[in-house]
Amino acid sequence: MAAQDADIFDDMRHRLITGEFGYGSKLRAEKLRQDYNCSASTVREVLFRLSTVGLVDFQEQRGFRSPFQSVERQHELTHMRILLETEGACLSIRLGGVEWESRLSAAHHKLSHIETRVRSSGDVIPLLGLWSRAEQEFHETLIDACGSGLLKRTHKVIYEQFRQQLVSAETNYGYFPENIREHQAILDAALERNEDLMRVTVNDHLARNLIRPLPQKHHTDALGKSSAI
Amino acid sequence: MAAQDADIFDDMRHRLITGEFGYGSKLRAEKLRQDYNCSASTVREVLFRLSTVGLVDFQEQRGFRSPFQSVERQHELTHMRILLETEGACLSIRLGGVEWESRLSAAHHKLSHIETRVRSSGDVIPLLGLWSRAEQEFHETLIDACGSGLLKRTHKVIYEQFRQQLVSAETNYGYFPENIREHQAILDAALERNEDLMRVTVNDHLARNLIRPLPQKHHTDALGKSSAI
């Protein structure tokens, strides 16, 4: 087999993002090797690679774990998403052409279709795989014309950790009915090419995952004295 | 030995950041094992981990390389540093207390001392190790009070790739005489707690590593029509 390593990596990533392993559960190479019919060393190597993109926790001499759920972590991931997505989206507005608008519209149409079906059935579970993929694609397309591969790769890493934290019954697997309106607002801001509006709509979309408001800006008066508002 | 893996990881990271391997040179596990008196598999594992933080290039079936030098990559790393450091520094202004100011002053004092000595001798090479460490510490302290471990870890990863790209004779190992003035300006902005000034000074400090200006903002008039300035 050619790329055994890469295949196992992709499959494990998918299993981790979809919450197949419970939060904090141990990932034993000896157990997982059976799923892939390979040696424990190969699994170990994959787990190492996953740990450096944050989807697996590694502690020396203590092995690998699926990360614990943590509201603090969720908060930090959300903050980072806001930072990266507003930057990426605003750069895409500046640099992207009609082709970008068109791809974003297409991604939104697919997502919107799925979310409408979820709303009428009232249950996201049967469509979870589809919805999850469509959501990721919409947000990735949003920043796709930003001109920086590094920004896009960094965002992807953060997005997947974010998703992993949300995939549980308590949070309805990260699905909220307000998504439909919010995704529409983001698309509108993009097509209007309105950066200020984009920042607001992306913030509104993600803010519910913060456990406290982000600190507000210090203002400095003419004398150089500063004060929080 | 307890943490052989981690020790080799740290040492290899240091060697990579200080440019011991030429840009694009192959990193053969068989060769490196001799440096550490261990097996090739252990080296391979370390190289894998380094590749996921961007300090080593990995291609399937083609092994590991020290990354090539690329102005495009340098541009993207600089852009990301500006984004992360302005956010981290402004959050530190909002959240950090006197204790943070004090640590930043200390870090600046050490850095300033070294840079003054470099200026008078006109040669950074004998102090390269010291200067490099002090520069990193100053920039890390700048964002240290931002309240987000994720932001700090992400910045560290980007900073080290940035440094790796700059460590060559052509760029004078990333050292510029203007640094002295620019680092002072950043410290002043922090002590004034002036966020707008902080954004300007951080930008000025890093902008020379961009190969083109960052795209400027689109402005939207009252009618919703937009235009670049």
Add this chain to the structure above:
DNA sequence: TACGCGCATAATTTCGAAAATCAAACAAAA
């Protein structure tokens, strides 16, 4: 000479087991 084909060599990937380390259960002493 230029081009493609197969072979030999070198490099990478995978493996299973040995060595090192940790955790838990049990026993002995305070």
Add this chain to the structure above:
DNA sequence: TTTTGTTTGATTTTCGAAATTATGCGCGTA
């Protein structure tokens, strides 16, 4: 009863070799 020390079993880490895959070279042919 609580604390401390020891042994045993399980887990993690390291290893060197086998299997797989890529690379470079010589040879024949156009």
